[in-house]
Amino acid sequence: MIVATKTPLRPLRRVLALATLVFGSLCVNTALALDLTGITNSHDPSTLVRDGNTYFHFTTGDGIWYSTSSDLVQWGNPGTVFPVGTWPSWINDAVPGFEGHFWAPDAIQMGDYYYVYYSVSTFGSSRSAIGVVRTPSLENPSWQDMGMVVQSHGGSNEINAIDPAVFRDHDGRVYFSYGSWFGGLGVAEVNQSNGMLAEPVTHIYGGGHDSIEAPYITRNGDYYYLFFTRGRCCLGVDSEYEIQVARSTSVYGPYTGERNLFPNEVGNRKGPGHVGILKQDGCNYVSTHYYDLNDNGNSKLDIQMMNFVNGWPTITDNFTSIQSCGGVTEGLYSFTAQHSGKSMEVEYASTANGANVVQFDFMGGLNQKWYVIDQGTGEYSIINALSLKGLDVWNVSTDAGANIAQWDYWGGTGQRWQFNAVTGGYVEIQSVLSGHVLDVQGQSSANHANILQWPSTGASNQRWQMQREY
Structure with a gap:
């Protein structure tokens, strides 16, 4: 997600809403790749979620923009959660000057509802908030905004309330992570009956205006893995983003052993960011965005495959179709x-x-x-x-x-x-x-x-x- 820094960046509104599917690994093989088609634009894509036979990809854009697919390859049928130009009234008090451009949503199914978390902010400020909206169905939505989940008030050392991400742990609990630069990254358990936080936020990584944002946590075996981006985003072909990962035996950290997962540039992919993981048929599919050096730096959706070797994730794009890895879809x-x-x-x-x-x-x-x-x-x-x-x-x-x-x-x-x-x-x-x-x-x-x-x-x-x- 875009971050408030001391260095002026291109306004996020100029960045097209694009979506990417990515797989985690410590090296990237570009010999083959899943060729996404249709409307592949995305920036800060959500974790991909499925309702019936349709996958949904939410991403930065006016009204909380999304696109859909029946096969994770061909994307189209764009829509928005809120009618463009409208938003919940609580946002006006939380973030004065907000203009309807929602940042970095994430989505999860909890009980009888799908929940979509979203960021509201203005460029260059840590006065931000994260809200959540829910619907019983994504294919036939009836959206109900649940209100504000967490906010930051503009302080230089606060965890900036942007870039929400949610995941379900082995025990069924759901955890919410978020944050950017300023005070770093935080995590808290979610109350699954209403989507709000069930406990105070725990700081887990970064801070002191370190160039870190867009956390995503997953668990594999005995370890929790914290994915995050470093560098400045939203500069197109000049984006500094790269994705790194650290691990812990507790969701609350400490996370150690930081290493590079997606380098800043591989082939035509520049500045990858914003990990989300879909666990399907025993495979781990990772969604991210990247800036396409072969298309004027437009931001697009990418899908790669993640495996774990010696306790750390490894990434490959050496596949050309969605496949089964011999397991059950979460x-x-x-x-x-x-x-x-x-x-x-x-x-x-x-x-x-x-x-x-x-x-x-x-x-x-x-x-x-x-x-x-x-x-x-x-x-x-x-x-x-x-x-x-x-x-x-x-x-x-x-x-x-x-x-x-x-x-x-x-x-x-x-x-x-x-x-x-x-x-x-x-x-x-x-x-x-x-x-x-x-x-x-x-x-x-x-x-x-x-x-x-x-x-x-x-x-x-x-x-x-x-x-x-x-």
Whole structure:
């Protein structure tokens, strides 16, 4: 995102709203690349999110500009969240002089809504704010502005309230990071019922007017990775941006081992910035923008692929089509038993530790929806969307017939799962702890029938249909 510095930069309004998909790596191979087509303009792109069969890419622009794609390659159908020339009234008090150009949005699905975070500021000032708007559907939006999430008041050492980014941790919690130059970067947990912050902001990196901004955090295995940009942006072919990464064993830091991830210039790509990560089919797709040296420095969307080698991300663009890496796409799911057609749920919509997991007719409640979260190791946590507690093998048992319940997530093997594809598009859900699979007791087709773990038999009461809930 554009940053207020002591050196005048070109006004952001002159920068076209462009979007990029990028993959993380310590070196960039330019032999092959995913060739994005259509409306590929983007600056400070959001994490790519999907509603139904449509991907959405939000980016800097009037009204919170976005474009869409059905395949991550061909982009078009532009739109805006707010009608151009209008914005929520609270912005006028928070940021006097705001003119409708929203910076660096980010998007995430939480429960029954999609949330889009956005920055409001004026060029060269740290008097800024971040707001959030939500809708039950992106394909058929009904936007509700939730108000201001965090602000800065113009102080020289404040964390500047721009460049929001959100991600879901292995335990189902969502964290919000933001910041730029001035006081550096901060992070806080999000209240998933309204999109606001659930705790005070913790400073995690930078400060003292260091040239750092646009944070994005992800987790892989035991490490949290903080991506950020250094240098001055928004100068087209003269952009100084490069993307770096540091890591920590805590989301709150300290983050150490800073190293370069995307250099300032590779081939026709200049000044890459603003990482977002889409975890799809076991692959990590990274979205960023870059200035195209072959197109007068226009800012565009780029997609590359990220892997992790020896505990650090590596980036490649050596692929020409979206592919599967042999895993499950992160997201919100319901699970339907093949034999009964009933859904896995937390019984009676309980939010208590130890609440039983059963099957029941699908009613659409959050107690019947589950976040599937990729841990980057071939294992997944499964977090109930109502309680935010983990699917858990009772009492860490390896016995056949052990009960399945929910419990506060603690990351042990009794709360980690693998998905094994079986015929007909179904999966077995296998405990990493025991090697047993989820089983509807006695092949019952009744509501409230218990779910337990049992050795795989190939029976239909051990087969589940995963349905994305958009």
